[in-house]
Amino acid sequence: MSIASPTSYLSSFSLSVNDSILSSSPLKYLKFPRFWPWQKVKLGPLAVSPMGFGTWAWGNQLLWGYQESMDSELQEVFNLAVENGINLFDTADSYGTGRLNGQSEKLLGKFIRQKQMRDNIVIATKFAAYPWRLTPGQFVNACKSSLERMQIEKIGIGQLHWSTANYAPLQEQALWDGLVAMYDKGLVEAVGVSNYGPKQLVKIHDYLKARGVPLSSAQVQFSLLSMGEDQMEIKNTCDSLGVRLISYSPLGLGMLTGKYTPSNLPRGPRGLLFSQILPGLQPLLSSLKEIAQKRSKTIPQVAINWCIRQGTIPIPGVKTVKQAEENLGALGWYLSPKELLQLESAAQESPRKMIQNIFQTR
């Protein structure tokens, strides 16, 4: 359940490349794919779209205001993504609030079945390093539970959600052995980590390699709001190890969409965080807006494109068809080196950055 057949793109055309040139030519009735098959990104043994979609919100009431009434629109989001060539979906076994724990995986499984396109889809799920997962066998069982929730035979990328190095170093090796076991048993096609810093990344890479398991991906918070020295060091380490970096929260949880302001904050815990960061974000938001206007793009499209231009795979979270449609427009074009510099210097002018994930290690 992973590598999309190149021909799947031929049935999923949509106008995105060089819209302005084409609109005045006889070619204007032709629809081009968001990206060409050869622009798929190699991730270990897999080939994935240059952008995936994140599904943390699918089941999360506390932070994202999820309600089950959203499910039919989420199915549409999924269908639209797949029809436009997106084949990477990120989830986790811990996603979902309270009784909805596991909801994101369950919905993904259901959407795949209803769309009947399972051969093309790469599910990247994350297994939580819960304190009661103390043995490799318990971690393998976590993987089996995810497979059951999604009702699929194999997971695309099995990821360790976070490292326990900072608070329970003895647990960590059991989790690494668990990753090895799920790979050896053929339950996952590739193995990845999440929230690993550069030093821990080298350690797990070498450990897995010695056990004959390639480390294929590392996901960290990475965006114009999270591009400090630590993030760049992680990116460089990934490059030198041949590990693909997956950028999570590429829209800064929504701050890089331009729709929130200090006087228009989202409800819940995000509101508090945004109230501290947004007042200093004007230089970056102005730059994003200026570039977006010049290119007839939108602010989120520019912010996501920046992540792609860093050689990473962004996985923006999407809750509505409108957001999915808009974010798909981040594909099929590239910010220029000058625009990248402009955005990065505007980002550096912002006095407060995103807070790091508490589980992020060195």
Ligand SMILES: NC(=O)c1ccc[n+]([C@@H]2O[C@H](COP(=O)([O-])OP(=O)(O)OC[C@H]3O[C@@H](n4cnc5c(N)ncnc54)[C@H](OP(=O)(O)O)[C@@H]3O)[C@@H](O)[C@H]2O)c1
């Ligand atoms: N490994 C980890 O520890 C970890 C941590 C965080 C996230 N992740 C993964 O990364 C994914 C993405 O990160 P994220 O969801 O935290 O944040 P994000 O991608 O930075 O922001 C997503 C949110 O922004 C808003 N949004 C998205 N597209 C928009 C658009 N075009 N216009 C306006 N608003 C838009 C939506 O929320 P509103 O409409 O409510 O504003 C959406 O839920 C997650 O879903 C998850 O799969 C992993």
